[in-house]
Amino acid sequence: MKDKDNFIYPYIPNSLPEFKQSMMREIGINEVDELYQDIPKELRFKGKMNLPKPLHSEMDLKRHMEEILSKNRTCEENVSFLGAGCWRHYVPAICDEINSRAEFLTAYAGEPYEDHGRFQALFEYESMMAELVDMDVVNVPTYDGAQAAATSLRMASRITRRKEVLIAGAIHPERLLVIKNYLNPDIKVISVNYDKVSGQVDLEDLKQKVSSKTAAIYFENPTYFGCIECQGENISRIAHKEGALMVTFVDPISLGVIAPPSHYGADIVCGDIQPLGIHMNYGGGCGGFIATRDEEKFVMEYPSRLFGITRTVVEGEWGFGDVAYERTSFAKREEGKEFVGTAAALWGITAGVYLALMGPQGMKDIGKTIMQKAQYAARKLSAINGVKAPLHDAPYFKEFVVDFNATGITVEEVNNALLKEGIFGGKDLSREFPSLGQSALYCITEVHSKNDIDHLVETLNEILTR
Template structure:
């Protein structure tokens, strides 16, 4: 008799003979060898799973009890950014992407003209926003887009040396190193460029020393991870071009209503994450990377993902949309001959970003950018008035800024603990990743924050120090 208390999932590759054949094919004797690239502290070998739940209601109650333990935007005030910041998502965005024909979308465009048109409109608006020309389907996140952009630069130039800022987002830095590793460990050699300790801008003298005829690309973030607007960007691009290197700019799209577009100051490749364009903070889910190039065949054909094209049909005045634009360059077409491979992408999020951009328009993007700059400047000024507190870098900033608590005698972790007790998420602790900044935190202020929110933050920190 079958024991109905236990669920037996059917996973055919766990059959001993099938597993043995697969392991022999990839030359491993123990399945755990397949996970050697994962750091030991991240590899959970034993799962702490509850007893099997056989009815939907019990599963739902269990899940709700787990989720009730979370601290989130609905329960706490939030000043933590570091790559994933709280932005307002207009109701119309959720309404549209929540439709059944979209919310179940994987990447499948195929013959679906509706989804294809949404993708085409998204591509067009992103091209206008970044002053670039061509964009393909999204990467998994911004870090993956940075890795893809670097691989494009290496293939175009035939070089392998890449110069990147030391101030780069630490998480993206790890993703890029992973993306450039794997089977071809030496795909690119990364060298890091320091930043000016007063302004936070890239050290141009060090860049000039390391830039040579072996450099495939100069990569910058603008704004930087530390929030600084890289006012030297055009000069950096000219230096890269003189050396025959590609100029890659990682840009936050929400800033481009007030900050110059990468294509306008010489970027040959632009990349980043569209999280700020109408996506919720979803525990690491609401992200999608973009890579954009100018309309030149040598760049266009290096994009690894599918693109949507528009073309006239046999009916006069009618436009058709197709996702097979330059299909022969993708791994779907050439398989093992592909220069890069496409896996899961985040097509649903590009639809959300498309709706957001269409709703905002140029004036809306300018308005939200100005709102962010005004509110973040106000927050920085009020925090700097506290005894022992200093705004660390003097360069112009957008959305995020470095607050130094060294003069208070309190650590960032102590201050953040005090803030959490008052239901406030404090800034990202920089003391371990950027020890040269002392006991500093990266604070984030966006359009969702009110003056009352900021004043409450300042008063709570004042009490904590």
């Protein structure tokens, strides 16, 4: 190669100068910059980006990436008790086998003529998800649970024509930031206190803040602290008395043992499907769902795609496609009520595979297993001198707060010491919830064995008695 500055990448044949010139002539331009003339000049980047020199061979690129990845500390090499929005659950091999098929791997959007079964797979997912949450309508997965929560609240605002929402204080802080950003500036977010003893919604504070301006009351069940909200019916009555809707964010894997929000008055149910057969991917692997009753006032406010089933002109055949497509921004574009972009359709198909594999009894079994293991872990941790687990009195699922305040050691120090022993400790809550002091959120799922939990307890005991 004579001129390295004009290196032609073998993976991008269009970068050959003669190909570029040919394409520019075809579309009637002389310079590539003409394609960006709609972007104001002051917004265009000028100069060269500070990027490392390109790697000219696939082998060098592979080696470079492997060196970077080798720095990671994974959950395969360590035992993880981290959760807080992205949890380690067992992923059956069939989930990876199905979602790696070419016709599904690129399952983003598309149209029926290049569907290859995606529409039917997503319809089946929606049907099983609707059965799990005991609602009639479920959408194609949104980007993640936070987007689903924010969209649910915007739907509630449009339905009620009100501009205030009440949000329970025991919410995932990052999810709250997404919600505020999504609702800003036209919908006001009002925080409702949580009871410091139980970890549940403070009903008295809720009653004082709800009004005729309230579009929705939102709470998470389980809460960010892992507490099961047992006051759902009371919250529903408070909301509906003022003409507001109740929006509940739920962990779908809990619904084998905990009643779905629809049973205690939820109008809109949302959540994240990451626990349903989807690997943790550097905090990703997320997909949000929204579920409602089959009523026009709800259905027509969904901004995302809904797939239905209908008879075709061919006898004995069924077709799968969009329901009320005209309500979406895909059809209305800039005139849509709410714009929807990236979907997580692949994860919807994966969750569908997981739900089909587990069935009702499997979901019950895994929920029961998680609750039993979490209770065992909390009991063992609480036996350590100076440690209280769980911190709150409410029943809990999968996660619970561990109080280290009486030990005289910070959570950061505890977690650093655990990491040296191959253990990822609980999420440090001292910055997000300073009122809790030195407390951490621990996560126990079906992947944790009795030996894993006992090893954690023994290691913690050694760290705290040094």
